[in-house]
Amino acid sequence: MDKQKGRGRFVFFCVAPATILFFIFVVFPTINVFRMSLYKWGGFSANKSFVGLENFKNLMKDAKFFQSFQNTVLIIALVTMVTLIFALTFAGILVRAKMKFKNFFRVIFYIPNILSMVVISAVFSAILDQRNGLLNGILSIFAGKEVSISWLGSQKTVIYSMVIVLIWQAIGYYMVMYMSSMSAIPESLYESADLEGVGPIKQFFTITLPLIWVNIRTTLSFFIISSINMSFLLVQAMTQGNPDGGSEVFLSYMYKQAYTNGSYGYGMAIGVIVFTFSFGLSAVINAVTKRDVIEF
Amino acid sequence: MKIKRVFSLLLAGILATTTLASCGSKGGSSNSGEDKNVLKVAALESAYGSDVWKEVVKAFEETKEGVKVELTIDKKIEDKLRPQMSQGDYPDFMLLSLGREAGLTDTLLKEGEIAPIDDVFDMKIPGEEKTPKDKMMSGFLDAEALKPNKADGDDAYYFAPMFYSPCGLYYNANLLETKGIEVPKTWDQMFELGKTLKDKEKEGEPSLFAYPMAGYFDAFYFALWSNLGGVDYMNKMAAGDVEAWKSSTTDEFFKIMGDLAKYVEGSVVGNANPQNFTKNQQLILDNKALFMPNGTWIVGEMSQAPRADGFKWGQTALPVSKEGETSNVLTFIENAWIPKQAKNPELGKEFMAFMYSDKAAEIFAKYGAAQPIQGVTAMFPEKDKDGNPNENITLFSVLDNANAVMANFTGKQTADGRNLKTVTCETFNSVVNGEKTVDQWKAECIDVVENLQ
Numbered sequence: 001m002d003k004q005k006g007r008g009r010f011v012f013f014c015v016a017p018a019t020i021l022f023f024i025f026v027v028f029p030t031i032n033v034f035r036m037s038l039y040k041w042g043g044f045s046a047n048k049s050f051v052g053l054e055n056f057k058n059l060m061k062d063a064k065f066f067q068s069f070q071n072t073v074l075i076i077a078l079v080t081m082v083t084l085i086f087a088l089t090f091a092g093i094l095v096r097a098k099m100k101f102k103n104f105f106r107v108i109f110y111i112p113n114i115l116s117m118v119v120i121s122a123v124f125s126a127i128l129d130q131r132n133g134l135l136n137g138i139l140s141i142f143a144g145k146e147v148s149i150s151w152l153g154s155q156k157t158v159i160y161s162m163v164i165v166l167i168w169q170a171i172g173y174y175m176v177m178y179m180s181s182m183s184a185i186p187e188s189l190y191e192s193a194d195l196e197g198v199g200p201i202k203q204f205f206t207i208t209l210p211l212i213w214v215n216i217r218t219t220l221s222f223f224i225i226s227s228i229n230m231s232f233l234l235v236q237a238m239t240q241g242n243p244d245g246g247s248e249v250f251l252s253y254m255y256k257q258a259y260t261n262g263s264y265g266y267g268m269a270i271g272v273i274v275f276t277f278s279f280g281l282s283a284v285i286n287a288v289t290k291r292d293v294i295e296f
Numbered sequence: 297m298k299i300k301r302v303f304s305l306l307l308a309g310i311l312a313t314t315t316l317a318s319c320g321s322k323g324g325s326s327n328s329g330e331d332k333n334v335l336k337v338a339a340l341e342s343a344y345g346s347d348v349w350k351e352v353v354k355a356f357e358e359t360k361e362g363v364k365v366e367l368t369i370d371k372k373i374e375d376k377l378r379p380q381m382s383q384g385d386y387p388d389f390m391l392l393s394l395g396r397e398a399g400l401t402d403t404l405l406k407e408g409e410i411a412p413i414d415d416v417f418d419m420k421i422p423g424e425e426k427t428p429k430d431k432m433m434s435g436f437l438d439a440e441a442l443k444p445n446k447a448d449g450d451d452a453y454y455f456a457p458m459f460y461s462p463c464g465l466y467y468n469a470n471l472l473e474t475k476g477i478e479v480p481k482t483w484d485q486m487f488e489l490g491k492t493l494k495d496k497e498k499e500g501e502p503s504l505f506a507y508p509m510a511g512y513f514d515a516f517y518f519a520l521w522s523n524l525g526g527v528d529y530m531n532k533m534a535a536g537d538v539e540a541w542k543s544s545t546t547d548e549f550f551k552i553m554g555d556l557a558k559y560v561e562g563s564v565v566g567n568a569n570p571q572n573f574t575k576n577q578q579l580i581l582d583n584k585a586l587f588m589p590n591g592t593w594i595v596g597e598m599s600q601a602p603r604a605d606g607f608k609w610g611q612t613a614l615p616v617s618k619e620g621e622t623s624n625v626l627t628f629i630e631n632a633w634i635p636k637q638a639k640n641p642e643l644g645k646e647f648m649a650f651m652y653s654d655k656a657a658e659i660f661a662k663y664g665a666a667q668p669i670q671g672v673t674a675m676f677p678e679k680d681k682d683g684n685p686n687e688n689i690t691l692f693s694v695l696d697n698a699n700a701v702m703a704n705f706t707g708k709q710t711a712d713g714r715n716l717k718t719v720t721c722e723t724f725n726s727v728v729n730g731e732k733t734v735d736q737w738k739a740e741c742i743d744v745v746e747n748l749q
Contacts, residue, residue: 058712059713062712064713065713121571122571129566148563150729154729155729242565242722242725243565243566243726243729243731244724257713261713261715263710263711263712263713266712266713
């Protein structure tokens with residue numbers, strides 16, 4: 001009995017520091033975001049007034065917020081789909097195909113992930129430049145006349161430019177993740193498939209994909225979270241929502257409202273929406289991708 | 297066991313001494329703060345550098361014998377002052393404008409922690425016989441921007457105007473000269489010039505207009521509003537007055553902006569962001585565009601950039617509606633003020649008056665900063681530090697034929713999801729790239745103005 005008690009105490013003291021830190025730095029601030037979303041507050045003074053759900057009501061009438069919401073959803077959807085396809089393809093090729101310079105390519109693909117967003121935004125500002133950018137230059141060669149598209153200057157193109165940057169940046173990371181789980185698949189499975197006369201593409205869909213499904217599910221949550229975060233960093237460094245909200249995503253909009261527009265409570269209301277949205281989306285994705293786990 | 301005890305004693309000893317030491321340093325600083333002859337000056341280190349303040353402080357100490365100045369100067373002065381102020385240790389003189397990102401001045405103003413300074417302008421400037429009011433350029437003391445609480449019925453001055461910078465249209469004077477183009481005086485002439493240039497665009501003629509970022513339009517709008525409807529109208533528009541925004545003068549304003557949008561250089565919107573705005577400024581240096589709204593700091597900002605042969609900065613006031621009218625130029629000023637909780641406000645006020653002395657103004661002028669006193673442009677040295685003719689002399693002369701007006705969007709024109717400055721400035725990008733019409737832009741502005749309260 002006494003031993004049991006002593007063990008309980010030991011476990012308690014082991015877990016306590018982490019739990020306390022978790023509450024101070026995660027749970028408490030999150031609750032605070034929810035609480036502050038019910039207040040009107042400028043961000044500096046002590047004058048806070050409780051307004052209930054008014055911030056949310058205003059939010060529903062805010063066209064700029066919906067614009068940023070649309071942009072974010074577009075980024076999440078496109079970046080996830082395209083990156084997933086590219087990363088899986090590259091990983092499959094690098095793991096399965098017999099080719100030289102495998103490690104070299106692995107490093108090359110991974111490099112964009114090491115670069116900071118500020119560097120990436122500077123690089124892509126040069127590539128997407130209208131007057132003497134690389135992209136317009138290449139397009140001019142193929143078109144046979146001077147192409148002058150303002151990639152960052154129109155609401156129609158700016159968000160796709162961001163998507164391209166984010167995909168370029170993310171492929172290496174996910175590729176390395178898929179490669180690691182792909183190389184864990186026993187070689188014997190592929191050998192017997194070869195003997196049965198199954199081609200490499202069918203091998204990929206019937207052997208590789210089902211066996212790394214758990215890994216893909218995990219990365220889908222990563223995609224959602226990192227698209228939301230990375231798009232904010234990119235917008236902050238590259239366009240700051242220009243032109244006229246065309247590249248605004250909801251974290252950058254929240255930041256603007258909370259810290260430069262003097263409407264902190266309103267910003268926190270956006271925070272609550274972002275929080276709920278990303279949690280909800282992750283849960284939905286998790287539910288619809290649930291399969292029986294196949295083991296080898 | 298013994299070792300452990302010695303060790304813990306040692307630790308306790310260290311703890312005790314450091315605690316005492318930190319108490320000691322706190323006591324020391326509060327003692328010096330009570331000294332009547334110590335003046336605490338805090339200033340933002342801006343584009344003019346930090347040496348300028350060291351020289352001015354020295355000049356003040358020479359004028360007022362026995363006074364010792366403690367100078368705090370930093371590029372992020374708010375971070376340095378925040379801990380001191382929370383301890384009740386306030387400077388006696390501050391140079392820090394409204395509208396900074398950290399918003400220190402704005403917050404203290406809102407909380408009523410800034411002292412009124414009416415008597416400073418009637419005070420004899422240390423070392424001189426005149427008062428700041430005698431020497432001030434006309435118009436500067438009429439600016440409502442210096443009386444931020446006027447709307448609440450308080451007519452006192454809270455800010456002293458420092459370092460003025462006219463924000464007109466900047467251009468390459470040499471290009472206009474060689475092409476034989478005269479600086480347009482009216483909007484009709486302006487747009488006619490724009491049309492002529494646009495027709496010959498294929499032959500490599502420059503575009504009429506460019507802007508660094510849409511945010512630079514605030515100064516442009518203030519000048520345009522005051523030209524169209526007078527200073528009162530400008531103040532009302534800046535404050536988000538619904539009547540003013542719905543008036544016929546506002547229709548005129550939108551018409552001019554809509555016409556101007558047609559003549560904006562094609563790559564401007566794509567580069568109108570903090571990462572690339574210098575590319576838009578480069579358009580002027582490369583003779584790709586004729587005019588752009590900016591401030592006198594542009595000379596220093598682009599001093600290392602390559603430029604067309606013979607490039608020479610020029611500045612003009614905005615065109616007017618009818619020939620013969622005098623144009624207004626929005627003049628950017630920085631705010632000097634005295635915290636209510638300053639320990640030595642009298643000395644702070646004397647220092648503030650000293651800012652308008654010839655001695656101080658000459659030092660400021662040497663570093664490119666202009667105090668708003670009469671004859672200050674004559675104080676600019678003829679050559680800059682590289683030995684070239686000082687371009688400030690020509691740039692500041694724009695006010696010889698135009699009136700200075702002052703205004704800003706203060707934090708009061710914002711509401712949840714709405715910001716008057718953002719909607720007036722940023723939406724112009726959409727008008728230029730064709731995403732929105734001028735009417736849509738106007739409707740958005742009026743929606744914001746109507747929902748500010």
